[in-house]
Amino acid sequence: MSINSSKAIRCPSCGQLQEITVWNSITVKDSPDLKADLLSGRVNIFKCGSCSHSGLVPAPLLYHDEDKKLMISFSPCDDEQLKQRLFENVRETSKGSGELSGYSGYNLRFVCEYNSLLEKILIFDAGLNDKAVEIIKLLILSQEPEKQDDRFCVFGKKEEDSIEFMVRDIKENMIYTSRAPISTYDTIWQQLRASGVKPYSFDWEMVDAVYADRLIKGINN
């Protein structure tokens, strides 16, 4: 069930008070339109009617796709330590309520960035697993190690025989396109599966660059 609430939010730029619908839960089956709004960056984004300032509403959101057996818990946060605490909270709350038993075969993801939420939805919609995709992102960035610190790589789209990625360089202020063959994805995914990585979750997981780095080291060992 998709759940929302109405909140009065003060514009951080001009101080104008404005009513906004805040979504706390989106169930794709009930609300396909809402998913489309989310993917176009219109859910929980505040737009001031007075000064047109826009920004993310600091509210957690649970995304649930029953058909794809995908659940993403999004808690907006840009502090590393707080992120870890929020992640542990989500894990403990789930364990305490026993709700995970109802989600066997699911992929359960925890994210703190709006863009990561959208990226994960697109990855699973393309029939891919984000664990292998995160490894490819690291491999792409490692091709130019001296620029790695200034670059972000994000999933773009799956094409017939390749996967497109966008590489943003904040120093050069440029966006590059990079492609990886589907065969690379397949090989990595097979290696992950062979090393014991499951195509579903037993608990909430944070699948990011740190996670992918640990996986690579695990495979190489």
Ligand SMILES: [Zn+2]
């Ligand atoms: Zn404003």
